[in-house]
Amino acid sequence: xxxxALPDVELANLVDLSPDMLFRCERRADGLLYLTFSEGRxxxxxxxxxxxxxxxxxxxxxxxxxxxxxxxxxxxxxxGHPREFVHEWAGxxxxxxxxxxxxxxxxxxxxxxAISDETELHRLSQELRASEDELVAFSYNVSQDLRTPLTxxxxxxxxxxxxxxxxxxxxxxxxxxxxxHASQRMTKLIQDLLGFGxxxxxxxxxxxxxxxxxxxxxxxxxxAQDPDRRxxxxxxxxxxxxxxxxxxxxxxxQLLGNAWKYTGKRNDAxxxxxxxxxxxxxxLFVKDNGVGFDPSQAGRxxxxxxRLHDPSEFEGTGIGLATVARILRRHGGTIRAEAAPxxxxxxxxxxxxxxxAKTPAKAIEVYA
Amino acid sequence: MIRVLVIDDEADIAATxxxxxxxxxxxxxxxxxxxxxxxxxKRHQPxxxxxxxxxxxxxxxxxxxxxxxxxSKRMVILVFTASVDAERIWRIVGADGFVxxxxxxxxxxxxxxxRMAVRAMHS
Numbered sequence: 001x002x003x004x005a006l007p008d009v010e011l012a013n014l015v016d017l018s019p020d021m022l023f024r025c026e027r028r029a030d031g032l033l034y035l036t037f038s039e040g041r042x043x044x045x046x047x048x049x050x051x052x053x054x055x056x057x058x059x060x061x062x063x064x065x066x067x068x069x070x071x072x073x074x075x076x077x078x079x080g081h082p083r084e085f086v087h088e089w090a091g092x093x094x095x096x097x098x099x100x101x102x103x104x105x106x107x108x109x110x111x112x113x114a115i116s117d118e119t120e121l122h123r124l125s126q127e128l129r130a131s132e133d134e135l136v137a138f139s140y141n142v143s144q145d146l147r148t149p150l151t152x153x154x155x156x157x158x159x160x161x162x163x164x165x166x167x168x169x170x171x172x173x174x175x176x177x178x179x180x181h182a183s184q185r186m187t188k189l190i191q192d193l194l195g196f197g198x199x200x201x202x203x204x205x206x207x208x209x210x211x212x213x214x215x216x217x218x219x220x221x222x223x224a225q226d227p228d229r230r231x232x233x234x235x236x237x238x239x240x241x242x243x244x245x246x247x248x249x250x251x252x253x254q255l256l257g258n259a260w261k262y263t264g265k266r267n268d269a270x271x272x273x274x275x276x277x278x279x280x281x282x283x284l285f286v287k288d289n290g291v292g293f294d295p296s297q298a299g300r301x302x303x304x305x306x307r308l309h310d311p312s313e314f315e316g317t318g319i320g321l322a323t324v325a326r327i328l329r330r331h332g333g334t335i336r337a338e339a340a341p342x343x344x345x346x347x348x349x350x351x352x353x354x355x356x357a358k359t360p361a362k363a364i365e366v367y368a
Numbered sequence: 369m370i371r372v373l374v375i376d377d378e379a380d381i382a383a384t385x386x387x388x389x390x391x392x393x394x395x396x397x398x399x400x401x402x403x404x405x406x407x408x409x410k411r412h413q414p415x416x417x418x419x420x421x422x423x424x425x426x427x428x429x430x431x432x433x434x435x436x437x438x439x440s441k442r443m444v445i446l447v448f449t450a451s452v453d454a455e456r457i458w459r460i461v462g463a464d465g466f467v468x469x470x471x472x473x474x475x476x477x478x479x480x481x482x483r484m485a486v487r488a489m490h491s
Contacts, residue, residue, distance in 0.1 A: 140452065144422075147450035147469055148378055154470035155384035162391055162473070171387070178380045 015039045019117065021048065024101075025058065026110040027078055032057040033071075036110070042117050046090070063090060070096070077111040086118065093122040141305040145189055145317065149182035156182070185315075192319040195250060196304065199326040204244045211239035211248070211284060215273050218252045222260055231263060236274040239284060243351040247327045254320045255286040255347050261314055262290030262345065281350060289344040298337045324349075370484065373414035374398040375405055376448060377423040381469070385418065385448075388473050394480075402426050409438045416480055418467065421449035421457070429461040436462075442491055444483045 006014075015022055021042035025035055035053050043049045048061060059067055069087045073096065076083065082098040098113035156175040163171055215235050223229070233256075241248065256271065263269035272287045293301070293308045300306040302325035305318040321335075328335050332352025339345040372394050376382040382398035389396035399408040402425045409417075417435060421428055432445055447458045447466040458466040464483050467476055 143452065144450050148381065151450065151470040152378070152380045152384065155381065155388065155473075158473050159384060159387055159391075162388070175384070178384065182380065 012039070016041075018114075021046065021115040022113075023115065024110055024112045025074065030057075032059060033074060034058060035061065037112075040114075042094070042115055045117075066090070074098070074111060078108050080108055082111065082113075092117055092119045094118060138304060142189075142193065145305065146186060149185040149189075152182035153179050153186075189317045189319075192317045192323070196319050196323045196326065199247065199250070199323045199330065202244075202247070204247070204330065206242055207245060209241050209243055209245055209248055211241050211252070211273075212237055214245070214249055215239070215252050215256065218249065218256050222257065226260070229260070229264075229269075230267070231260065231269040231271060234270070234272045234274075236272075239273065239275055241284065241351045242353050243331050243333075244327075247331075248351065251324050251327055251349065252286075254324045255349075258320065258347075259286055259288035259290065259345075261316070262292075262309075263288050264290070264314075266290065276348070278348065283348045283350050285346055285348045287344065287346040292339040292341050292343050292345050293337075294341055295339055298339070301337055302335065328352075369393070369395045370416060370480070371412060371414045372396045372416040372418065372480070373408055373412050374418045374448070375408070375423070376400065376418070376420040378420070381420075385476075388476075392473070392477055402431070405431065405435070406438055409435060413439065413441065414443060415441060416444045416446065416484070418446050418448040419463070421447050421451055421454065428457075432462045442487055444480065444487055446479065446483065 016039060018040035019042065020040050021038060022040045023035055023043070024037035025033055028034055034055070034057055035048065035050070038048050038050050038053060053061060062070070066087070066089050073083070073085050077098045077100060080100055082100055084095060084097050086093060086095045088094075095116045095118050096113060097116070098111045100108045101110040101112055103109040156179045159175050160172060212235055219233050219235070252273075256273070259271040263271065266289065268289070270289045273284070274287070275282050275284050277283075291309070291314075297308050301308065301321050304322040306322075307316060307318040309316075325335050328349055328351060333350045334352075335347060335349040337345060337347050372386075372389050374382045374385045374389075374396060376385070376398065377400050379398075379400050382400055386396040386398050397408065397412045397414075399405060402423055419428070419432065419435070420426075428447070435443065435445060444465075445463045447454055447461065447463045448469065449457075449466060450469040451457070454466040454468050458464075464487070465479055467479055
């Protein structure tokens with residue numbers, strides 16, 4: 001760079017604007033490395049500006065672990081073999097990009113370069129890798145879960161084919177029932193997968209929701225689909241929340257549907273939707289007296305494809321609660337589960353926001 | 369008659385597989401829970417086991433070791449799986465081969481026959 005093109009004072013200002021630390025390092029007669037120039041934002045953050053260095057050797061300027069890490073690299077630079085490297089520096093991830101400054105007889109007079117703060121980049125790339133792993137695991141699970149009903153369909157069809165010369169009405173009927181059941185299972189899995197995707201992507205249309213009315217509609221639908229089921233459903237009047245109506249309906253369908261399912265073995269099945277004040281906010285809850293679950297496994301409930309119950313005992317795709325958690329998270333809310341095996345389950349949730357907690361019409365303590 | 373035991377928690381998969389094996393001239397039975405495996409081996413005395421790789425409460429490798437100890441016969445044990453990495457796991461868990469679900473009946477029968485032939489060569 002020609003000096004007349006950029007006056008020194010402007011160059012200094014320009015260097016100050018750099019997010020990196022720009023530096024020059026030399027080896028003095030005492031054999032030690034010194035920073036003779038060190039400016040830019042990262043130098044300011046690390047308190048390594050030229051003014052702060054006060055002509056002390058690098059050894060005294062940087063933490064011992066950093067010095068040990070970078071010394072061999074800079075030894076290499078002074079041998080004429082500079083290379084980029086990345087390391088941890090006081091909780092940051094930094095990248096060094098050194099270059100040699102050669103003297104008249106091709107010896108290395110100094111090393112200059114830039115050090116960049118890549119902490120954020122590093123964090124984001126780790127996050128990306130984790131979400132990539134999650135995606136791989138997810139598609140792996142989907143393919144596996146689709147293969148089960150597909151196997152039943154395929155095997156039943158092969159059986160029908162094998163028996164086509166000597167058909168047996170009884171065997172044909174059996175295989176057709178299996179096929180129908182398997183295709184319904186696949187349909188349900190595909191529907192649930194679509195719901196899980198929609199929970200993450202659709203735009204939220206926020207409004208004040210009459211949760212009581214919405215829940216009554218959901219229960220009416222369940223009763224219509226399963227008219228013989230005797231179940232006592234209690235919905236507290238006056239429940240409200242702010243959220244996307246379609247997605248909140250999904251949440252209620254899932255939670256009330258689970259309560260419906262997991263109380264299936266009781267003659268005195270009871271499901272309750274209410275609200276409770278916890279930590280100064282109003283939570284809605286769905287409580288049942290069904291089979292419950294092991295509370296030490298509660299964290300797994302909200303992960304896709306995690307199932308705490310044997311599929312032969314209770315059908316399900318393992319996606320429903322993951323979808324619920326995702327919907328509530330998108331609203332800025334959350335869900336948690338409380339239970340004991342054989343003593344029913346309670347799911348407490350809210351849709352976020354800073355609504356003041358109003359006193360519920362009837363205070364119900366949940367496993368307090 | 370070659371005796372086959374199908375171990376799978378999906379009753380419809382187990383039942384269709386058994387029906388198919390019977391049509392092809394095998395003597396077949398199935399069990400759908402891990403707890404019932406030992407009893408089923410004792411009762412059915414299988415020459416071949418088709419063991420589902422993912423059942424609730426199943427630890428595949430110790431289960432296969434236990435199966436080998438539960439019978440005086442040198443059984444052919446095939447991992448029966450919907451998992452995509454069957455090819456990688458079947459040796460590790462000590463099985464004799466694997467059958468990927470969904471499967472063609474002909475392919476299953478061929479796999480059983482070829483593994484039975486290998487067993488006969490070694491005994």
